[in-house]
Amino acid sequence: MVDRPLDEAELVERARHGDLEAWETLVRTYQGIAFRTAYLLAGNAADAEEAAQDGFLKAQRALGRFRRGAALRPWLLRIVANEARNRRRSAGRRERLVLRAAVESRLGDAVPSPEAALVAREDQERLLAAVERLPDGHRDAIACRYFLELSEEETAAALGVRRGTVKSRLARSLARLRESLEDEA
Amino acid sequence: MSSLEQRLQALGRELAFPPEPDLAVRPRSASRPFPWRWVALAAAVVALAAAFAVPSARTSILRFFHIEGATVERVETLPAAQERSSAGGLGRRVSLEVAERSLGFRLLLPPLESKPPAYVLDGVLATVILRVDGHPALLSEYAARDFALLKKSVGEKTLVEPVRVAGERGLWVEGAPHTLTYFDESGQFQERTVKIRGNVLLWTHGPVTVRLEGKLSKAQALRAARRIR
Numbered sequence: 001m002v003d004r005p006l007d008e009a010e011l012v013e014r015a016r017h018g019d020l021e022a023w024e025t026l027v028r029t030y031q032g033i034a035f036r037t038a039y040l041l042a043g044n045a046a047d048a049e050e051a052a053q054d055g056f057l058k059a060q061r062a063l064g065r066f067r068r069g070a071a072l073r074p075w076l077l078r079i080v081a082n083e084a085r086n087r088r089r090s091a092g093r094r095e096r097l098v099l100r101a102a103v104e105s106r107l108g109d110a111v112p113s114p115e116a117a118l119v120a121r122e123d124q125e126r127l128l129a130a131v132e133r134l135p136d137g138h139r140d141a142i143a144c145r146y147f148l149e150l151s152e153e154e155t156a157a158a159l160g161v162r163r164g165t166v167k168s169r170l171a172r173s174l175a176r177l178r179e180s181l182e183d184e185a
Numbered sequence: 186m187s188s189l190e191q192r193l194q195a196l197g198r199e200l201a202f203p204p205e206p207d208l209a210v211r212p213r214s215a216s217r218p219f220p221w222r223w224v225a226l227a228a229a230v231v232a233l234a235a236a237f238a239v240p241s242a243r244t245s246i247l248r249f250f251h252i253e254g255a256t257v258e259r260v261e262t263l264p265a266a267q268e269r270s271s272a273g274g275l276g277r278r279v280s281l282e283v284a285e286r287s288l289g290f291r292l293l294l295p296p297l298e299s300k301p302p303a304y305v306l307d308g309v310l311a312t313v314i315l316r317v318d319g320h321p322a323l324l325s326e327y328a329a330r331d332f333a334l335l336k337k338s339v340g341e342k343t344l345v346e347p348v349r350v351a352g353e354r355g356l357w358v359e360g361a362p363h364t365l366t367y368f369d370e371s372g373q374f375q376e377r378t379v380k381i382r383g384n385v386l387l388w389t390h391g392p393v394t395v396r397l398e399g400k401l402s403k404a405q406a407l408r409a410a411r412r413i414r
Contacts, residue, residue, distance in 0.1 A: 017347075024209040031208045045203035056208050064252065064354070098201045124196050131193070146190060147197030174189055181189075 008072055016063045023063075027056050030076050033148065037077055037158055038084035040143040043094025047087040055080030074157040077150070081158035097132065099124060130180040134173055137161075141169040142177075252354045255387045255394055257345050278302050284311045292326055293390055295412040317409045322383070322399030324413065328392050346403075348388070350410045355388030357403050386410055 008029075014022035031052065038055070039048035059066075059079045066075060088094070099121070131142055137159070144155040145166070156163045186194075284303035285292055288311055292303065295315065304312045312325040339345055344359040383400040388410060395413065397406055 027209040028207070032205050035205050035208070036202050039202060048203070049206050052206070053208055099196075099199050123192075124199060127192060127196055128200075131196075142193060143197075146193035147200060149194060149197065174187070177193075178189060 009069070012063070012066065012072060013068075015060070016066070023060055026072065030073055031056070033073070033150075034076060034080040036148055037144065037150070038080050040097075040147065041081055041084040041140060041158070042087045045095075048084060051083035051087050052080050055083040058083075074151075074154045077154055078157035078160070082160060085160065097128060099128065126181065126184060127177070130177050130184075133180070134176060138169050138173040138176070141166055142173050145170055252356055252387060252389050252394070255356070255396075257339060257356055257358060257387075259339055259341070259343075259345060277305055279305055281313075287311075288326075288328070290326075290328060290393060293393065293395060293413045294324070295409060315409075317397075317399060317401055318405050320383075320400050320405075322397055322401060322409070325396040325398070326393050328394070348386070348403075348407065350386070350388040350407065351390070351414070353389050355386060355410070357384070357386055357406065359384040359403065390414070 008026070011022045011026050015026060034055065035048055035052045038051040039045060042048045042051050055076070056079075059076055062079070066072070131139055134142065140159055141155060144150045144158050145152065150158060152163050152166050156166045159166065161169075279287070279302065281292060281294075281300045281303050284305045287305050288309065292311055292313065294301075294313065301313050301315070304314075310325060310327045312323055315322045315324050339358065342360060344357070346357045346359075348355045348357045383398055384403070384406065386397045386401075386403075386406040388395050395410070397410060397413075399406075401409070
């Protein structure tokens, strides 16, 4: 008998039948993207952690209703994001998103001049500020689709809206961002 | 993808996210607001078990079993139970018709010569007292929601066995104390250790979670459950 990694469907099936280790493997697989999604939607780390924790707990308890053969990630993101959006509604101001303090250059990367790095950094900060000025629904769509690189289907699941709504929000948001950046230029 | 979309994607990779927590190892206790109506249901669940005890420390979860509306966890060690007498608490005694109107669904019952009264708590949990093969038994029903309202923890000496009742998923829980987790008045997760006086069969029937408790063997409980519809 040859050991092999369990695929997602097998892990889900095992978790459905009470295998806690299988469930923990699934949690660890998706906790990163789930937490970042919760953070962008809830607006602060504490609420995001609680939302992710409660979301996974609810998902574990609802595994019996998870459709066999369906993709687990959008299903988990929908549950966690719903928890995060509920907390966002009840919480106060959202924390401002910030860029990482330093960009580590990787081996083989072209090292930019200090001037070029400064300009690039300012461009990024302008773009981030423009995103933050968008209405919440549009800002969340941009955050999920581009910052987190979720698919349109996953973005729709995370925001609790139809895929068509995601498309239209993205289109309007991109248009507004272009206008905003042109005005500043 | 347009250049703006590419810039947004690149921007996302430069965002400073807080450190990612390890969610797989967290104890399942958290404070959160919770609708008051479940509090009464939780109290009823405890009342059904007929005894309270002290809050307990959490132990490692070895395995869990789940059906809609209820979860049973097997843990390494159960905390010591401190019994105290029950004060009833099944709820208001009403006719079956009133109970069904209150809960919004038809109560599942075995064929009976006459309609028994029902005990309804806060419009969400109904209990009927039956006799099964000469033994008194409590038949409780509630509509399962998005997640388990009733969570039991059991030790090694308690048998927990997945069963089928009329094709639906169920759990047979036999012997030894169970720990219940439920929401208390302040909306916090609370644990109470309770000693079940008999064995418990839990199963679902559509959107309803059904619980039959009494000094019944598995065969007796399953036979009774199949007649409950």
